[in-house]
Amino acid sequence: MDLRPQASEVPGKSGFDGRALDTIVSVFERVAAAKSDQVAIVCGEVRWTYGLLNARANHLARRLQELGVRTDSFVAIYLDRSPEMIVAILGILKAGGAYLPIDFGYPKTRVLEMLEDARPVAIVTTAALASGVSGELTSLSVSVVEMEGGSSIPNSATLNSSEPDSPPCAPRGEDLAYLMYTSGSTGKPKGVMVTHRNVLRLLEQTDAWFHFGANDVWTMFHSIAFDFSVWEIWGPLLTGGRLVIVPFVVSRSPQEFYELLSRERVTVLNQTPSAFFMLIQVEQDSAVLPLSLRVVIFGGEALQYRKLAPWFQRHGDTAPRLVNMYGITETTVHVTYRPITAGEAESVQESLIGTPIPDMQLYLLDEAKKPVQEGEVGELYVGGGGVTRGYLNRPQLNAERFIDDCFRRVPGDRLYRTGDLARIRPDGEIVYLGRNDSQVKINGFRIELGEVEAALAEAPGVKQSCVVAHTDKTGTQRLAAYFVAAPGIELTARMLGEFFVSKMPAQMRPSSYTALQELPLTVNGKLDVAALPAPSVGSAGVVPAGSTQQSLSDTEERVSRVFTDVLDLRGIGLDDNFFDSGGTSLLLISAHLRLQAQFERLIPITLMFECPTVRSLAKRLSTNGSSASDKDAIQQQAQKARGAFARARATKGVAS
The missing domain is CATH 3.40.50.12780 (ANL, N-terminal domain)
Incomplete structure (x- = not known):
């Protein structure tokens, strides 16, 4: 099916001064x-x-x-x-x-x-x-x-x-x-x-939707190695706006980031859904601060509309507007645009990705590269101005993924084969259905299972191995590794976790390592994914979730309970590293919020990075907790938030 927008759907050209x-x-x-004396970049106190x-x-x-x-x-x-x-x-x-x-x-x-x-x-x-x-x-x-x-x-x-x-x-x-x-x-x-x-x-073609300009304040929230950063950097700097660089530690503390959004009067926010849901949780757990947001743009992973309901109940759907944008690195950040209404958060259960950007074309094709019919599942192919030059030093892969555009028949035009599946509803909405290959998205990062498997196969003592995507009880997708140790080799999850720390960035490390006697195979000799056991994790001295062993202090017991709950594990060792046990930065945020509620005290997010094990974190929490009342600390946080709200009302006339 040809998913190109009709003439009535294509926004007209406006403010962005594009020249050939x-x-x-x-x-x-x-x-x-034109704006030599205006502030371009903010980073802490630096302007x-x-x-x-x-x-x-x-x-x-x-x-x-x-x-x-x-x-x-x-x-x-x-x-x-x-x-x-x-x-x-x-x-x-x-x-x-x-x-x-x-x-x-x-x-x-x-x-x-x-x-x-x-x-x-x-x-x-x-x-x-x-x-x-x-x-x-x-x-x-x-x-x-x-x-x-x-x-x-x-x-x-x-x-x-x-x-x-x-x-x-x-x-x-x-x-x-x-x-x-x-x-x-x-x-x-x-x-x-x-x-x-x-x-x-990309900026020219989306200008009529967003009208970015000199009054906008953006955040650079994402890693420079994640293509969302391209949109975050050039959005403000090519339209005369202001770019607020978010320090890494602040990006991993929803409370501090929420305060930054209010303090810097940010108007344009770009987030993966997982990160934005953390901000929603902050608003539910603390005093609400005045925000200047006019648009929130989602990307990087599938969006579950229903999780936005608490936000809409508090803010409505016009200030700010919430927009879902599907995209891929190979097609320059964004491909589609879809505004979201409050009513849809109550009713939409599918991941709807919207209308193609005006100079982009979407096609939904079958295995023979023929358009599928309405309601049928097909693979998304993307054409148009966002299609990039291709992969460096990968001629064979370029031939497979960047193909001639046989629909437009313009010499040199190409389609990018995304590997993403979708279907068209009777009302014309595009429903994103996920990947058709071994590629998955973890916290917004696109990951090839083959790359993680190749690294696991190199680990000393591994005879056979595989890596699969696993969805835990919360609906979060994680990487689960399975391995068969070579004869006579003692191989533990901790050893493999330490190996991956030196090989892969955090988002590409498995959340669990399960030992098997042999990998299950189908009658055709292929890996039988359905026959793999539930993922497990552990090491010497694993503490079962909910354990009441006398060897655990009360603080260790409470930290352990939070870690195992957030990581969805049966147990975790006192000295097992949070990140090596499947933790990610976003899961650490969840653990941080739960620990603050559990101990009724403020816990610096930096402490979570410094003390990533149950034992080390419990020790610091025990030694640092006597200087002030925990409840006083919580009250001070609330007063700080109320003070910021009052100041903003005085300067901006914000209604309560």
């Missing part, structure tokens, strides 16, 4: 020239103007050109969230190159895989981060540009907006803007090549 020869650089420079940001980016661009950066050259960014990260992105683009974002929390193995595949000319990082991969950078002939001290990147005290103009470079719309890696089925990550034009047309 524009690039991200040219649009940004026009904005920076940079467009003029200062532009000047710092120019300085870095000239340095990168001296190192040989040219059109379509790759320059890696290996930094924590900071204003310097935005300088790095802009400087690379101004030099004519394309940026390669690497999350500073990735394991060394993952970082090196990306660098070896992309072979960047340079890496923009800090001395501390560079020291961890210095030998490998030398062998790859990668120049290191440090973002702290030295003459390469001066600080704001020695640099102002009167710096010389941009370096001599005129990137074109079809030049690469960034290379973003996603999980790969072969066991190696694959890099998606995205152009300036891919990004610009």
Whole structure:
């Protein structure tokens, strides 16, 4: 079925000043020239103007050109969230190159895989981060540009907006803007090549829906290595808005992030559904703060409309508007648009993804690449301006996934085969049904099971193994690993968990490791997924959930109960790491909120990262709890929230 929007559904062109020869650089420079003294970036107490940001980016661009950066050259960014990260992105683009974002929390193995595949000319990082991969950078002939001290990147005290103009470079719309890696089925990550034009047309084509402008305040909530960040960064910086960089720790504390949204008067919020549901929980558990949100945009994973009911009951559905947008890295962040009404939160049980962006086309095809009929399940194919250049160094995969568009018959036009399943309802709504292959989404991250399986097979002592997606009792999808140990080898879940810490980023680590005598097979010799036992986790000294063993203190018992409940485990060892036992950042948020309620006290979110085991966290909670009344701390939090609300009412006239 052809899912292209009808003429009446296509919004008209309005405020965004798109020009045929524009690039991200040219649009940004026009904005920076017009709004030189206006604040572009906020990060904690730091506030940079467009003029200062532009000047710092120019300085870095000239340095990168001296190192040989040219059109379509790759320059890696290996930094924590900071204003310097935005300088790095802009400087690379101004030099004519394309940026390669690497999350500073990735394991060394993952970082090196990306660098070896992309072979960047340079890496923009800090001395501390560079020291961890210095030998490998030398062998790859990668120049290191440090973002702290030295003459390469001066600080704001020695640099102002009167710096010389941009370096001599005129990137074109079809030049690469960034290379973003996603999980790969072969066991190696694959890099998606995205152009300036891919990004610009996304803002142009959605302008009539959103009307982003100078009065908007956005948050950079997501990792630079997650494509949602592309929308979060360029949405404000190419329309004259303000970008609030959210520190990692704040992004993992719903209460602190909620307070930031109120304090900075954020108007545009982009969230995965899982993260937004945490904000809903914060509002239900504490004083409601005044918000300036005008639109909340969902993406990254399937949205369950019914979970939005508490939000709509409190805020209604017009201020802010809530919008669901389906998208893929290979088609530049977003593909569809669908506003959500309060009534639908009470009635819609399916994941509806809406109308294609005007310059995009959706087709629902069967295995023979023929359109399916209404109501039939088919695979989504995406065509149009968002389709990217393809994968780096993957000609065979490009031939499989990026195919000629036989429907539009325009030379050079291609379709991207998504691997996602959908169907069309009689009313024309598109219902997203999930993946048709071994690819899954965990907390918004697209993960190839084959890549995780390949890593597990490399673990010492593993004879056979497999990884499957498992849905727990809360409806959360997680990775479950099964393994058969080699003869004579003692292999535990803890050992495998420690192995994965050095191999994979947190979102790609299994939540459980189940030992088997042999893998179950079907009569055809294939893995019999249905015959796999329920996932289990454990290590030496596992404490059963709800245990009342005398060896546990009261605090350990309560922490253990929260951990096992949140992780959906039968038990957890006193010294088992929360993250190695299947925990994710979002699950840690849930545990944090429950522990605060359990102990009736404020618990810094940083403590959860510092003490990720039952024993270590219980010890800190026991030693740090006597300085003030727990109930007083909770009351102080509520008073702080009420104070912020009162101040906002006084300055903005917010109605109670």
